Amino acid sequence: MKKIIVTSLLVVVALALFSTGAAFAQGNPPPTNPRGPLPGGQEGPLHVYMMQALADVLGLDVAELEARIESGETPYSIAISQGKSAEEIPALFASARSKALDLAVAAGALTQEQADWMKSRGNGQGRGMGTGACDGTGNPQMRGGWRWQQTTP
Numbered sequence: 001m002k003k004i005i006v007t008s009l010l011v012v013v014a015l016a017l018f019s020t021g022a023a024f025a026q027g028n029p030p031p032t033n034p035r036g037p038l039p040g041g042q043e044g045p046l047h048v049y050m051m052q053a054l055a056d057v058l059g060l061d062v063a064e065l066e067a068r069i070e071s072g073e074t075p076y077s078i079a080i081s082q083g084k085s086a087e088e089i090p091a092l093f094a095s096a097r098s099k100a101l102d103l104a105v106a107a108g109a110l111t112q113e114q115a116d117w118m119k120s121r122g123n124g125q126g127r128g129m130g131t132g133a134c135d136g137t138g139n140p141q142m143r144g145g146w147r148w149q150q151t152t153p
Contacts, residue, residue: 046104053099057092058082 044050055065058079068078079089101115110118
């Protein structure tokens with residue numbers, strides 16, 4: 001009987017040590033943010049310009065676009081609901097990105113040199129962008145820039 005109690009006690013202690021070690025090995029989980037990669041729900045430094053440019057190319061005002069995104073819609077689904085085809089959405093979003101960078105330069109948030117560099121690193125040119133068609137089907141670890149789609153429609 002004594003062997004069973006000692007063995008059981010050792011098994012319980014071993015399980016406790018291994019499970020605690022695994023929990024500590026997990027570390028802190030990355031922050032979750034439905035709006036993009038910044039922690040704590042922060043908006044990026046170009047958010048205002050991106051929202052303004054995206055609203056313009058979608059034919060909406062900024063307040064309506066932000067309200068729709070806050071309610072769970074994605075820019076992709078909003079574009080589809082505005083009558084845009086899936087084929088034209090990548091060019092539409094690239095246009096919005098370029099316009100946002102121009103707005104940031106005009107506001108003094110970026111230099112023209114910075115904006116030109118950023119334009120050379122994306123806008124649908126396959127550099128710094130992920131795979132897919134802005135509909136959430138691409139490789140999310142490869143996607144750069146603004147998170148257009150959270151889930152596949």
